Amino acid sequence: MxxxxxxxxxxxxxxxxxxxxxxxxxxxxxxxxxxxxxxxxxxxxxxxxxxxxxxxxxxxxxxxxxxxxxxxxxxxxxxxxxxxxxxxxxxxxxxxxxxxxxxxxxxxxxxxxxxxxxxxxxxxxxxxxxxxxxxxMHHPRTAAMRELLSDPVRFGKLRTVNSIFTFVAGPSFLENDIRVKPELDGLGALGDVGWYCIRGILWAVDYELPESVVALRHPVTNAAGVILSCGASLVWKDGQTATFHCSFLANMTIELTAVGSAGTLHAGDFVIPAEERSAAFSFSSCAEFSDLHTSWGPLPSRHVVSSGLPQExxxxxxxxxxxxxxxxxxxxxxKKWPDITRKTQLVVDAVKASIERGFEPVVVGS
Amino acid sequence: MxxxxxxxxxxxxxxxxxxxxxxxxxxxxxxxxxxxxxxxxxxxxxxxxxxxxxxxxxxxxxxxxxxxxxxxxxxxxxxxxxxxxxxxxxxxxxxxxxxxxxxxxxxxxxxxxxxxxxxxxxxxxxxxxxxxxxxxMHHPRTAAMRELLSDPVRFGKLRTVNSIFTFVAGPSFLENDIRVKPELDGLGALGDVGWYCIRGILWAVDYELPESVVALRHPVTNAAGVILSCGASLVWKDGQTATFHCSFLANMTIELTAVGSAGTLHAGDFVIPAEERSAAFSFSSCAEFSDLHTSWGPLPSRHVVSSGLPQExxxxxxxxxxxxxxxxxxxxxxKKWPDITRKTQLVVDAVKASIERGFEPVVVGS
CATH class of the missing domain: 3.40.50.720 (NAD(P)-binding Rossmann-like Domain)
Structure with a gap:
């Protein structure tokens, strides 16, 4: 029917x-x-x-x-x-x-x-x-950013990415939310906000899996062992690198910075645009010092992309x-969508494994 | 006389x-x-x-x-x-x-x-x-940023810092500059631009030395073994973390992002202001999602600090x-100045040691 x-x-x-x-x-x-x-x-x-x-x-x-x-x-x-x-x-x-x-x-x-x-x-x-x-992934800003990242002249070859997603979980969240319960969302902040950091990094490298992942020491966990804050570094064989930090314990910060051989992309709200109907990012290309290195430019330009519908x-x-x-x-x-999901999950798994193995480098599965 | x-x-x-x-x-x-x-x-x-x-x-x-x-x-x-x-x-x-x-x-x-x-x-x-x-360190912007970082209400406790300093060294630089010659500036990009990243991180943590440093795998070196690009993560015992990337091989990018329990500070040109007579940074505090998490705010505010004299x-x-x-x-x-220099040098040394020891964690000397 x-x-x-x-x-x-x-x-x-x-x-x-x-x-x-x-x-x-x-x-x-x-x-x-x-x-x-x-x-x-x-x-x-x-x-x-x-x-x-x-x-x-x-x-x-x-x-x-x-x-x-x-x-x-x-x-x-x-x-x-x-x-x-x-x-x-x-x-x-x-x-x-x-x-x-x-x-x-x-x-x-x-x-x-x-x-x-x-x-x-x-x-x-x-x-x-x-x-x-x-x-x-579905905001038109993301497509606009991709266009620049793919530009061999204006962006060139990707060199490094940093991503941060943090917010302050209040006392009630830290007590009751499913994201701090090992039997419900056992991946904690890594699965919640870390998922976005990892996706942002994979997006920037056009979904090439990293060679290995090393978690940063001293992740913060709650009494039940659920991650409240952690970070990791990722490396690719050709020298590309990425780092991220995700946390329930820091002021709301949603950053993606991708630096290429010729350009730099920065979005300060890449996961959730600060405003619903438009979103911005900044981009600079071929920046140089002035004589005597007393200044530099061109400065990053600000790009605003409006969205007829909210990204969701x-x-x-x-x-x-x-x-x-x-x-x-x-x-x-x-197939593109399950493939991207799977790669994201593989990196999440590798970060978790690195934490569990005493912050050893973990080869990312395939 | x-x-x-x-x-x-x-x-x-x-x-x-x-x-x-x-x-x-x-x-x-x-x-x-x-x-x-x-x-x-x-x-x-x-x-x-x-x-x-x-x-x-x-x-x-x-x-x-x-x-x-x-x-x-x-x-x-x-x-x-x-x-x-x-x-x-x-x-x-x-x-x-x-x-x-x-x-x-x-x-x-x-x-x-x-x-x-x-x-x-x-x-x-x-x-x-x-x-x-x-x-x-001597730009009045730095003092203005410090004032916010020290604010227990607006910034709170520091959680993480990321710093990036990269620029594109042209063919002549990569061939002839003292910074690529092992017998002259053997620390390469780590000593040149990495110095600033590390100083920025130490500045943000108010010069508390990290517990340990781990260099990222696959730094790029020239034929003589001088670092052209590298990165590292730093951790403190109480869970503070920092990451940086420095390079002669990527578009000019000069970033410092410090995230605290209540605030976020970001400067996109912290080492060399894009303009000589004034410099900006952005700061947000106590940002929250809207209902349904379709937006968030308050947005970072932009602060401009003018400088009567260039920072040098x-x-x-x-x-x-x-x-x-x-x-x-x-x-x-x-004594403040030699102390800060020494701490910066200790972290530089630890990053170099981590690279030389196969990317093992290196305890930062004192």
């Missing part, structure tokens, strides 16, 4: 879990021109119903379920957005794919690459699209476009 | 060596209200004379010498500015101090801390002021003020 919306090419989403981030995605699905929420499931029917009313979803058009299974059994649901704690991604990601649902999975994608591979294998077997919910709605629209291509024209899932 | 200028409190400089950087300092000494160039010495009298005419120095007031010794023997010379290649710092730094000359020493201060200690001991024995020529002239003025205090009032040399 297809809804009228479905017949017109709209991808019908079921949301599994009512986390705060699900509110953001519910809004994004509503904003995307080719997507609609048709079902919400949580462990409690009451919670699902409250989610509908809290988020302006029409109870006549959107089913509220008291279990995740019911979302997966609903034939109206084309795709699932899964913002459950990371420890549940394996079970419910595989179940969604096995039910023939396309999968938009919240990050971190999995607790480890082995788990992720099971999810990806299930998606593969079912022929459904997989994408992780790394929203900034751009993401939903792109995911839905891919789903539409599979459903309508019998196309194949786009 | 004291010149009229000397009697009025002007510190009379002898410049030893006619490197490009000496032109910048000659101008700075002229601009500083309490300093004057009275002698220039190089291995060739002709070169010294040309330096005078090229730099608008009056041959009637400034002696041109065909040796370094003559500068040190000139009783009119109160202080020496020494921009010779690093491998000559030990010999001529010690000789300057032994001649009773105050010493403004170009960076990197020495090839290793053991050499530096001999220079500092000679300065100590002679009761002369020592300062290395790290100009940005500010440095000369401060050095001369200290020299004047010793000479006039029988004061003691200011």
């Amino acid at each position: 297809a809804s009228a919306a479905g017949e017109e090419g709209t991808v019908r989403f079921g949301i599994i879990g009512c986390a705060m981030i699900a509110r953001k995605l519910s809004r994004a699905i509503g904003l995307a021109p080719n997507a609609a929420v048709v079902a919400v499931g949580s462990r409690s029917l009451e919670k699902s119903r409250r989610f509908l009313s809290d988020n302006g979803l029409d109870a006549a058009a959107v089913a509220a379920y008291g279990s995740y299974e019911e979302v997966l059994s609903d034939p109206r649901v084309d795709a699932v957005y899964l913002p459950l704690p990371t420890s549940l991604h394996l079970r419910w990601g595989v179940a969604a794919a096995a039910s023939g649902k396309h999968l938009l999975l919240e990050k971190p994608a999995a607790l480890c690459a082995a788990d992720l591979d099971e999810i990806l294998a299930a998606c593969d077997a079912a022929g459904v699209q997989f994408m992780d919910s790394t929203m900034w 709605a751009q993401m939903v629209a792109e995911f839905s476009r891919l789903v539409g291509g599979i459903r309508g024209a019998g196309g194949k899932p786009e | 004291a010149s009229a200028a000397g009697e009025e409190g002007t510190v009379r400089f002898g410049i030893i060596g006619c490197a490009m950087i000496a032109r910048k300092l000659s101008r700075a000494i002229g601009l500083a209200p309490n300093a004057a160039v009275v002698a220039v010495g190089s291995r060739s009298l002709e070169k010294s004379r040309r330096f005078l005419s090229d730099n608008g120095l009056d041959a009637a007031a400034v002696a041109a010498y065909g040796s370094y010794e003559e500068v040190l023997s000139d009783p009119r010379v109160d202080a020496v500015y020494l921009p010779l290649p690093t491998s000559l710092h030990l010999r001529w730094g010690v000789a300057a101090a032994a001649s009773g000359k105050h010493l403004l020493l170009e960076k990197p201060a020495a090839l290793c801390a053991a050499d530096l200690d001999e220079i500092l001991a000679a300065c100590d024995a002679a009761g002369v002021q020592f300062m290395d020529s790290t100009m940005w 002239a500010q440095m000369v003025a401060e050095f001369s003020r200290l020299v004047g205090g010793i000479r006039g009032a029988g004061g003691k040399p200011e």
Whole structure:
């Protein structure tokens, strides 16, 4: 049974879990021109119903379920957005794919690459699209930055990248949030904000995996051993390097700096633009000292890229476009997205392994 | 024999060596209200004379010498500015101090801390002021940034620092410059631009030495083994971290980012302001996500600090003020400056040692 919306090419989403981030995605699905929420499931029917009313979803058009299974059994649901704690991604990601649902999975994608591979294998077997919910990838600013990074004259060859994503988690977060609970989001700050730092670095090197990763000593963990703050360095065989720092314990800072043989790119809010409808970055190229080295230039120029839709709605629209291509024209899932997810997870795993092995260099798996 | 200028409190400089950087300092000494160039010495009298005419120095007031010794023997010379290649710092730094000359020493201060200690001991024995020529320390912007970093409410406790200093050395530099010659400036990019990165990091942590340093794998060296590009991570026992990258092989980038528990400081030209008479930095404090995490703020605010004198002239003025205090009032040399130099050198040494020991962690000496 297809809804009228479905017949017109709209991808019908079921949301599994009512986390705060699900509110953001519910809004994004509503904003995307080719997507609609048709079902919400949580462990409690009451919670699902409250989610509908809290988020302006029409109870006549959107089913509220008291279990995740019911979302997966609903034939109206084309795709699932899964913002459950990371420890549940394996079970419910595989179940969604096995039910023939396309999968938009919240990050971190999995607790480890082995788990992720099971999810990806299930998606593969079912022929459904997989994408992780790394929203900034879909902002038009990201494409504008890529254009400059790819320019052999203005940027040249990448030499080094630094990324920082930190924010101050308040006392309640540090006590109660799933991201500090070993049984829920065991990767802590590394899986949450570190995921973005690593993705930013991989994006800058055009997804070439580093040779090895070394975690920085003295990561901060909570009493349960969950990472609250850590960092690492990454190296490539040809001398490219990257470093990052991620933390729940420092003022909100979201930086990506990529330095090439001829250019320098800097974005001070690359993961979440400080303003919703436009985002900036700075770029300099072929800068030189003045005579006597008393000044230098040209100074970085500021580029502003506006976005008709918020980046999370751009993401939903792109995911839905891919789903539409599979459903309508019998196309194949786009492999680019699971590939990028897997590389990100491999680096996350390597950082974690380096910490566990006493900050030894860890060769990044493949 | 004291010149009229000397009697009025002007510190009379002898410049030893006619490197490009000496032109910048000659101008700075002229601009500083309490300093004057009275002698220039190089291995060739002709070169010294040309330096005078090229730099608008009056041959009637400034002696041109065909040796370094003559500068040190000139009783009119109160202080020496020494921009010779690093491998000559030990010999001529010690000789300057032994001649009773105050010493403004170009960076990197020495090839290793053991050499530096001999220079500092000679300065100590002679009761002369020592300062290395790290100009940005003396820009009023640096004091303004320090004020914010010291603010327990707006910045809080420092968590992490990243610093980058790179520029593109052209073919002639990579072939001929003293900074790529093992027998002249054997520390290469680490001693040149890396010095500034390390100083920036130490400045941000208020000069607390890190516990250990790990160099990043795959530094780039030339055929003679001199570092053209490298990086390292630094950690402190309480979990503070820092990373840096320095290079002769990447677009000019001069970054210092310090993230604290409550604030973030960023300067995009901290070593050499892009414009001579004013310099900017950005600062944000207590930034938070909006509802649904679709934006965040407050955005970093931009602070502009103007400088009546270029930073190198500010440095000369401060050095001369200290020299004047010793000479006039029988004061003691200011220990702060040699202490900071020594800490910087210790970290430089540790990075070099880590590279030589296969990227092992190296405990920073004291």
